[in-house]
Every structure is written in structure tokens, then in C-alpha cells.
Amino acid sequence: SGGSGAGSGSGDGSITMGFSQVGAESGWRTANTKSVQDSAKEAGVTLKFSDAQQKQENQIKAIRSFIQQKVDVIAFSPVVESGWDTVLKEARDAKIPVILTDRAVDSKDTTLYKTFLGSDFVEEGRKAGQWLVQSFNNSTDPVNIVELQGTTGSAPANDRKAGFAEVIGADPKFKIIASQTGDFTRAKGKEVMEAFLKSNPDIDVLYAHNDDMGLGAIEAIEGAGKVPGKDIKIITVDAVKDGMQALADGKINYIVECSPLLGPQLMDLAKKVVKGETVPTRVVTEETTFTQEQAKAALPNRKY
Amino acid sequence: MSVLALSPSRQRYLPALVTGGLFVAMFVAGGIRYEGFASGQVVLNVLIDNAFLLVVAVGMTFVILTGGIDLSVGSVVALSTMIAASLMSGPGWPPYLVIPLVLLIGAGLGLVMGAIIQAFDIQPFIVTLAGMFLARGLCYTIGTESVPIEDPTFTAFAQTRIDLFAELWISPSVIIALVVVAVAAYVLHYTRLGRAVYATGGSEQSARLMGLPVARTKIAVYTISGFCSALGGVLLSFYMLSGYGLHAVGMELDAIAAVVIGGTLLTGGSGFLFGTVLGVLVLGLIQTIISFEGTLSSWWTKIFIGLLLFVFIVLQRLFSSRSRR
Amino acid sequence: MAVPEPILRMTGIGKQFPGVKALDGVDFRLLPGEVHALMGENGAGKSTLIKVLTGVHPVDAGTIELDGRPVAFAGPLEAQRAGISTVYQEVNLCANLSVAENIFIGREPRRRGRIDWKRMRARAAELLARLDLDLDVTAPLEAYSLAVRQMVAIARAVDIEARVLILDEPTSSLDAGEVEQLFRVMRTLKEEGIAILFVSHFLDQIYEISDRMTILRNGRLVGEHLVSELSQVELVGKMIGQELKELERLHGAAKTFDRKLVEARELGRPGAIEPFTLTIHEGEVVGLAGLLGSGRTEVARLLFGADHAGGGEIAVGGTPAALRTPRAAMGHGIAFCSEDRKADGLVPDLTVRENIVLALQATRGWTRPVPREQQDALVATYMKALKISPPNPEHLVRNLSGGNQQKVLLARWLILEPRLLILDEPTRGIDVGAKAEIQRLVVELSDGGMAVLFISAELEEVLRLSHKVGVLRDRRLVAQLPNDEELTTEVLMETIASGGAAR
Amino acid sequence: MRRLLWPLVILAALLLMNVFFTPGFLSVQVREGHLYGSLIDILRFGAPLVLVSLGMTLVIATGGIDLSVGSVVAISGALACLQISQDAGVFTAVVLALGLSVALGAWNGFLVAGAGIQPIIATLILMVAGRGLAQLITDGQIITVNDPAYKLIGGGYWLTVPFGILLVLAILAVTAFLTRRLALGMLIEAVGGNAEASRLAGIRARGIIVMVYAFAGLCAGVAGLMISSNVSSADGNNAGLWIELDAILAVVIGGTSLAGGRFSLGGTVLGALIIQTLTTTIYSIGVPPETTLLFKALVVTVVCLVQSAAFREKAVNLRGRTARPRPQAEEKVQVPA
Ligand SMILES: Nc1ncnc2c1ncn2[C@@H]1O[C@H](COP(=O)(O)OP(=O)(O)OP(=O)(O)O)[C@@H](O)[C@H]1O
Ligand SMILES: Nc1ncnc2c1ncn2[C@@H]1O[C@H](COP(=O)(O)OP(=O)(O)OP(=O)(O)O)[C@@H](O)[C@H]1O
């Protein structure tokens, strides 16, 4: 029904947005989708939502079809950084502004999109590393770290690994003794951690690329008769509700937030972009980090 | 009961005909339901967006016609994009060297898998699964990050529009894919290799006793499939302008589905390339409908795809079921 | 007359399969321009010798010479290239391809590199016409009955310009007319100097066409003889190692039966068989006679519920019965032993025992397994009665010789002790000794009250067993004749030819 | 028994390789009243795969294939956890989840046997839609439950032994009984070996096929309960992702042909254990994630070569140099075209 958004859609304020989501691979992603959908409703934006099921080609197809349907603005979370030039050029030729969310694209041609709204995965890795460096700064003993990576090759896994390694690399006492992919899931997190525990007797720190893997690992650690948060310090990324709960319970030591709630900011940007106002090319989401105490305080108002 | 009265010799075209009819019906239904759907460009976009899948599915058709299966295609596609991208961005190889090399590697992988299947009499599923692991693993050893392609030839190719009449356009990849289909159809229908493919699928033992070069045929189909996958990879790198180890995950399933939806029997020996083309178009059209529907949540998207597939398959069955002998 | 140099000579051939010594020191020679019969019981090693020769199986021992040069083919393709054209025992064609393709595949006529379909079809039709066969050559082979497929396989083999032609039981499903056509072609080829190796269990055919024969028993050579110098009785004696009892006419006169068992009224299926009415009584043996494709198999399948009838009704024991599935028919005590053992009969990967008890088990459902002791006892009885060899019930059926496979299929239905047993070409590929045994069994069972519908391409056999003979022509039941003194094969042939007008 | 020899050899070799890298690999201790050790882990984490493969074996034996098991795994776990999180009893939750799984399996069976749709497509429908259904049930979120009774299924212990292992043993025993003691196995093999011949032998193939798919659904359902119970949460997105591929691989390694017919339950169990051992090996010897797949490719290749009689024969021939003389006839004896 609401196919075409009335030409350029500047005057009457009714905006049609085409939003291409990566998929629904995690609770984080679902919260992200929900946030976009809810705030679209609030802001009176007609949302064309398309799920790419983790495939870049599907996202490209979706963006093409948005262009076909002559939406007013296109927003999407790229599966990966590269390979968007062609379709973004088509969007530009059709005079449809594009907003990137969550992840950036690596095109040299910055006129292809108006703005990028999202977190910085490398920075998240760095924050995790910095906390680690700080909390061990008065000991000289070697620190044995195991790492649970995200899906091999995925952008958050690559970046969170790199940022973390960059920071701890400065001090040779930090040693990553084992690093495996846990595919961002609890089940894999638990399975891999069980194997780590068997083959590495002394593990001091666990760094998990998301809460879910950390939560799975906690079960493994408990199963091995150790105390998570004490015998093995745990750092994770995301700050979903279950993770925050574990943090508040003292089972996790530190969580770097990666907020999925981009919706309101996205709608603001969209309105501005459609009106032709200038927007900053990089908008970083408001994100923080949590210690155990902060988690206890923040937990009651945690929405997802 | 048969709706169409066809002579026995024509009856084997029935599934393909029915599939074609249903495809048109689906398109019409989409046109009624969605504004802007009933345009020629929508159909062309299905082709543009699925040119690589079409090429891969053509290779898969050869394999399935012999009664085999090739699970490695998706990874070989990914590997091809990765090799192409990294060779062009790193050492800066020119495309006219890179593309033949990639095609050679794809065909070579297929050849090796086919040879193993044939020489050691191992089920194709497991050999090509190993091939799938291998190709994907090679991608990651080249790099886990996505590698952009900035080569001017590739970019030009990616962004060329071939204008047809009345504002309709296609990409060069579509032409390549259609040429591949035409060549493959010729090979299947007009060459001894093609007929040996059907015979092997009909009964491998009989084909051997009839004195057909079964071993050579089997190795050939996997080589063809490997080649088509590599070519699909090249087309995909035109489409994406990047090489990435996670490209085309699960594409083997799409390709198999397209072939089987097109009426080819997984047990081998029966089916047409035209059916495969239709199968790819049907999958593409389902995707287009989903994106025109526009309001589906992630999970309703999946459920809806399943439903459309279900309706399609059941109708196809209903219209083409022949009375038993 | 000096014996010319053999074109093919096999010396000291040995072949061992796991658990079976199929060939042991066999010598064999084939002269140009002769028809040479290879004789032996089921499982004697005839097919194995042929497969070893053409490279399907590697030889374990011995040498093969073609034209005086030693050869060892890696497969049928190489054998074909060297001029040996073969029709193997089980019809080995691709049912998914058209008739024309089955004849020409691998050597399709081409024009500028591409297959010339038009010429291929024309030549195929021509070739089949030589065998007096008029088929739609563009139709897939699966549309045709086994006998037609056998003819197509023959057409393929005789068209390959070869110096040696091997025919392994090509006539097992053919009726007299087709056999005559085949023999005509064979004689022509023979005159052209082609050496023909011929296998058949029909002694009359052997004596009609062959010049010389080699006899095998249990994988060993018994001897080579000129056909003219060995009588049939001597031959059988050499084959089975003992004298065979005279084949008596088992059912002399037409009896009258009063207890109707199965009545089909206006039963038919469009495109397959015209509506027919047929009554089978308890203890009665009804034979069906007719030419290839006349619809005998279709009658049988309808009575068994293997196909859906287009119209008409069936009554069993006086009450109407809906035979929609084979299972329903079996529930009424009807059993059907199909003609195509490979496609419709055996499960090749199961053992002999499992194949034999399969139907019995099916009637009991999966929750009530046939106790193992009972299985073993039943299987042992029938393996002995039918002389299934090798006598190991745990052998895979796929590894049995053709004739023995047929016996396994028969055994499956015999142990069911049905009320009506439909036998479609039950003696296909079965040797003389076992054939007599099976015929004796049929008589015994019918004397015990079982009704039998007996279909065979061999009219003598039909006459020998039946109380009544139904004649089919062009998919129509044209006559039902009591089997009395007046009924002879000639009368039957005439009835078939005239479409029921005779008598 | 001989058919199980080579899978056993491979499994043993993999375990030995682990001992080489982790000397204490084979040791099993009792810790806090539970059996504890890598071997136990392999069995425990392998349990769902063994189950799914078991169902898959029978499906494949009928000449079919079931791609939807992964989705059924997700649905079953999701439904059970949803019920429990809404304060339904564990028993109700489990019964509902398994009931739905069986129904979904039967649906597959109906499409295959009743509607005559090719198995791979028939089950692809549920594979795609089922994943959506699982996400619909969980609303795309991870449902966390804290119920000790539910935890028992996949994460708990009974008489020091992980309950999941006992469960698998029980289901394995029942399956073996149904197929090998009763006549189900033979009928399945007949249907898979020659469908038309089976029909003419009076086997009710449709019923058997529906039943087998329903059984595969049940196995996947139980596996789904185990997986979600093990981590006390249901993940509609990721639970059972790609498990169908592993299951099919396990069946094939176990010596069952994808063409249908003969099947081997023991082989399948060994196949699944080989796959799980391989996974554990990768974790414990520290194969980096980027090379994991290469390692897997290597092992799978070795596995299929070792299993291949043709390969072994050729390897022996090569060593003994007893290759067959090649034919010499080709050049001289020409065939007229
Ligand atoms: N592939 C095989 N594996 C094991 N045993 C086999 C195989 N092929 C044949 N045999 C055995 O070899 C013996 C000879 O079989 P062959 O097929 O040569 O008999 P035949 O003389 O052709 O009999 P028939 O008249 O029944 O066709 C039989 O005992 C058979 O069981
Ligand atoms: N000579 C023929 N010409 C055309 N079609 C034939 C011929 N012979 C057989 N057919 C086909 O084969 C099918 C099967 O025939 P059917 O099996 O009833 O024959 P039959 O009387 O049992 O003879 P036989 O089994 O000896 O071939 C027929 O429906 C027909 O389509």
C-alpha cells in the first residue's frame, strides 16, 4: 500500500524509510531491530523492513528493491565493510540518502552515504583490554587469558579481537593461551570453555566477545568446580540483561556496553537527512562500560 | 490425474512447463498485490541479483543429473571472490590474469573431488563436504576480513548497465549467466558428454555396461560444477566488489533447491536446465515478494519464505502429478 | 572340414567371489561365423565368464586372447572398442532415456560435432523395424515392458559393428515370434562372419540356432560339443550331472471347478487394458497367452491392485472387494510374482533370507516379526526345493546369478501360501531342472486348492500347466479356452493371430 | 561388525592424537559426585548429535533426507523454555515440546510420502520456516530459565553419570529394539532399497515413511531439550544451526548410503562420536579458528579414504606392486565407427 513516499517527501513530513537488517542472529540484534521499529512508529516514519539473513547479497537486493520502491531514505547495518559501492551509487543516482547503522563501510567515496551511526568495535575491544591492564597493574605474575571469539570472519569478532590485542600487547605478562570461536552462542561458549578448562589448568582471565558466550562459559567454569568472577576473571561485551544480571551477581567482572538501541537517534538523523539538513558524518552511539557495582545500579532499568 | 494430455515422449517436459506456469502466476499475483511490482525491471532485477546463483545452479544441475551432489559450491564461490580480491588488492595483479586463474582453481578443485569420488568409490556427499571445508578454510587462511576490490575493470563491470528498451536494463553478469545457460543446455542436449550425464544418472551400472565412459563423465561433471562455482564467484565479486570468507554461506543449499524446484530428480537422470533457470527465478521472486511485503519481521520473513515455497511446491506437485503406470 | 583359428580364446579362467568360486580353470573358444551356446544350470558361471571376458570383473587366473593377442579389458567400453558387443543378462539400459538413445548412446550420429537427433530417430526406427518392432522411439524406455526392453537391448548390440556378439539370455521374456526375428538377424550376422556367443535355457532354441556348445557345471568346464553330436537328453545330463525325468504333460484334461475364488467384472484401465471379465476358481490354473505387449501383465497388475483400475469390479470369494493397493489384495490372499525381478521384485541389498520373508513380514506388520527359527526353517525348505545356489541364506541377493534371483522371488510368494498366486513369467531365466521343479510345485499347490494365474511367453509351458487359457490381443481379452485335447500351441497361435475368431 | 572396524580405528586414532597433546585426556575422575573428564565431555556434548543422527539414519535408510532437524531442535527448546518461563511445569513443557516435534516430523513425512514431494525440498520448507517459528516463539530473544528439573535433561547427572548420556543410551536401545528385534529395520531397508518392489511386496511404505520422519522429529526434539537445558536457555536463532549437516555426515561416516537401504545404528553412533571428538580435539589442541576448517577437511578426507575399500585395495597394490597388466589390444584392434 504505502509504496511510494510521495516524491521527495520533504514537505508533509511523512517519511518512508527502507531499513535492511543483517539478520536475527542474536538477542542483541533483535533488540536493535525492535528499537528501530518502535522508534519509527513513534516518529511517524513508515518503515520498510527487510531481513537479510546474514547475507550481503540479500542486503544488496533489499537496497535495490528499496530504490525500486522509491523510499525517501535508506538505512542499513552492513554485514561487512566492503562491497557496497555499486548499490550505493545506484541509491545516490536515484537521489535517495543513505544512513549506515551499527557498522561502517570502507568505501573511499564518502559521498555515497550521509552518515554513519553506530558503535566502534575496535574501541570496545580496547576498553576491555584497558580494564584488564588496570586491574592487574600491581602484579607482575603472568596473566593467562583465554578468548572466546565471535563468528570467524565477522566484523565484531575481528575488531574486538584486534582492539583487545592492541592494548594488552603492550605488556608481555598478558598471554592469550587459547583462543577459539564460540560463534557468539551460549552453547558453543560452554562447550569451548569446557575444553579450555581441561587442556589449560590455570586460566586467570576469560575475554568473551559477547555476553552470551560468557554466560555459557560461566556454566562450564562452575561445572569444573571453580568460581567465575573469582578464580577466573571474566570480561564480556554487549551488556544484555542476562549479562548484566551475572555481572551484578559477581560472576562477570566487567562488561563493555554495545548498545543496540539506535532507533531514536536513527529517526532523528533520517528526518534531518530527508529535509536536506547537514548531519555529522559520524555519530557514535552513547555507550559506556559496567563494573559490578554499576551493574547493580543499572540493572532495574535495563530494558533488553 | 494428468491435466494436460501429452504423449509419453513429451510428458517429461511437464514438470518444467508447470513450474514455468506457476512462476508466471506468482508474478501476476505479486503484481496485483504490490504497487510497482508488475514491471519488467522487477523480473530483470531477479536475474541481475541472481546471476551468480544461476551459474552455480547450472553446474549443480550437471552433478545432480548424474545422481551426485556438490556441497562445495558455496565455499568455492567464496574462495574465488577471496582469491580475486586479494590478488588484485595485494600484489595488484591485473584482472585478465586473475579471472582465468580463479576459474582454473575452481575447475581444478572440482576435478580433484570428482577424481576422488570416482577412483575410491566414495559418496559424493562426504567428498564435497570435505571440499566445502577446504575451500572455506582456505578463505580464512587468506584472511578473515572482507577485502575490497578497487580494480577499475571490475568496478566498471560492476557498474555497467546494459540498456534494453523502455528504461529496462540488465548487468553484464546477466549476459554471462545466460550464455552459460545456453552453452550448458547445448552440452546437455547435443553432445555425447551431455547424454552420458543423463545415462549415468539413470543407471550408473547400465551406463557402464553399455560401454559409456562413466568414470570420465563423473569426473567431468564435478569439474564443470567447480568451474561454474568459480565463475559464479567472479560474478559475485562483480556484484559485491569484495572478497570475503563468509560470502555465499549456504549457497549450496540455494543451488540444490533451485535445481530440485526446477523439477530435476535428486536421484539423477531426469530434469532439464530450463527447469533450473525457473528454479532460480522462483527463489529470486520469493525474495522479491518478501522485500515488497516490507513489513515482515525477521522471523515472519522465514516463515513466509517457507510458506511460499510450500504453496509453490504443492501446486507444482498437484498440476504435474501423473497417474501411476 | 578344418577348424578355423578361433577369434577368441580363453584359457584356464578362474574367478573367485567372496565365498564362491564362480569359475575354475575354464577353457573356452569362439570361432568366427559360428553361433556358440554356453550352457549350464543357474549359477554355473555363464554370466560370470561373459563379464570376465568383457572386463566387468577382473580375472583372477587365466588368459584371454582376441585374434591371437592377449587382452585384458578394463571395462565394457574397452571391450566394445576391441569389437566385442554384449547384451548382458539383466537388461542393462537406461530407462530414463528414449528408445532411440538407448540404442545409440555412446555412438550417436553427429553432424558438425552435435548430435543429429533426427537421423538418430530415423535409424532407430529402421533398426527396430528389422526386428519387426514398431515403437515410438522418442518415448522413454520406461514406458515399455521388459520384453520390449530386451528387444531394444538386442537392437543396440547388433547394430554395433563388432566381430564378436555376446547375448546372455536375450530370449528369456520373448515369445516365439520375437525369437524368430532375433534368430533371423543372428543368421545374417553369422553369414557375415561374426562370432556369436549365445546363452539360453530353452533347449529348443539352442538346437535351432547353435552350431557348437560349451557346457559348464559349478564353475568348471564339462566339455565342448558340436550341437549335432549331442542329444538333448545327453546335454541335460551333462549340465546337471544326472538324468532328468521325462517332462510329462501335467494337466491332461480340462477339469470343472465350481468354487469361484476371484471374479473380475468389466475390470479395465484406460490406455492399458480393455475391460475384461475373468473368473478364477479354487484349485484352477488359468494361463494367459498373448503376444508381447498384449496386456497380460496389465491384467495381473489390476487383479493385484498394483495399478488403479479405471472401471469394473472384483469379487473375492463371492463378496466385492476393493483392491486399491497390493496390500489390500494380499489381505484377500492374492499374491503376485512380477516379471521384472530387478525393478519390481527384489531388494538387491538385502539377503536371500530377508528377500524371501519380505512379503510374509509385510502381511504381519512390523510389530510382529517372523521368529528367526521360523524364518530359517521356511527359507531352508524353499532354498532346497528350488535349489537356490549358493545355498547360503545370508548371501546378498545382488550377488546371485539371474536364475537364482528369480527363484528367490518365487520363494517369497510361495511361502505366503496364498489363495490365488499370480505368476508373471515365473520361469524367466530358470534352468531346465529347476523349471520342471517349479512346474511340479504349481501343480501340487493347485491340487491343494490354490488358484494360479500363470503368464508365460512360452506357450508350451502355459499349455502344460493350465486348466483354462485366456488369450489376449491388443490389450483385450479375446478368448477363454478350456485346455482340452484340441488345444495345441498351433490353435493358440491361431487364436492370437485371428483375435479370437478361431474355434 | 566388520563394517564398524574402520570408524572405530578412526575414533581411536583421534583420541590418541589428543593424548599426545593433552596427556591426561583419557583420564576420568569423579569430581563433586560427577564423572569428570574430556571423554565424558565428548559423550555429553555429543549426545544431541548422536540423537539427531539416529533419527537421520532411519530417514536416510528409507532413501530420504531431513534438513529440518536443526529447526526442530530450536523449536523444541524454545517451546519448552517458553512454557517453563511462563510457570508451566517442566513435565508439561517437555511433553508439549516433544509433541510438537513429533508433529513437525510427521508433517515432513506426510509431504514426502503423502504428497510425493522430494524429501530434500519437503524438509527444506520446514528448515526455513521452522527457524522462523523458533524465533517467533522466543521473540528473537534468548529465554533463560532456572529450573533444576529442566536442567537435569541436558546438564544434570544421575548416579554420577550425565543424564543426557543415559537418555541417549535409552533411546538408542529402544531404536535398536524396534528396528532389529522387531521387523521395522528390515521393512525400512526394503523401502529404501527398492520402493516399488516393497510396495508390490505389500509393505505399507507410506506409514513407515511418516513414522520414520516423525521419529526423526522426536529425536531432534529431545536433542533440542538437551541443548537448551545444558545452557539453561533457549536460543531460537542459533540452537541446532547446521546440525543437519553434521548429522548427515555422521550417518555417512557410519557406513549408511545416502541412496537408502542398509543402515547401521552402531556406525552412526560412532560417526557422531568421531565428529564430536574432532570438535573437541580442535578446541583442546588449539587449532586456530582460521585453520579449523582446513583441519576438518583433512580429517574428513582421511576418514573417507580409510573407509573406502577401493582406496585400501589400491594402497596395498601400490605397495605390493601387483598392478594388473594393462590391455594391449587398444592400438591394434580398431573399431569401425
Ligand atoms: N558379484 C558377485 N559377487 C559374489 N558372487 C557372485 C557375483 N556374481 C556372481 N556370483 C556368483 O557366481 C556364481 C556364478 O554366477 P553366474 O551369474 O555366472 O551364473 P549363470 O551361469 O549366469 O546363472 P544363470 O543361469 O542363473 O544366469 C553364482 O554362484 C553367483 O552367486
Ligand atoms: N510391441 C509393442 N509396441 C508398443 N508398445 C508396447 C509393445 N509391447 C509392449 N508395449 C508397451 O508395454 C506395456 C506393457 O505391456 P504388458 O506388460 O501388459 O505386456 P504383456 O502382455 O505382459 O507382454 P510382455 O510382458 O511380454 O511384454 C504396454 O502398456 C505397452 O505400452
Ligand SMILES: [Mg+2]
Ligand atoms: Mg547368468
Ligand SMILES: [Mg+2]
Ligand atoms: Mg508381461
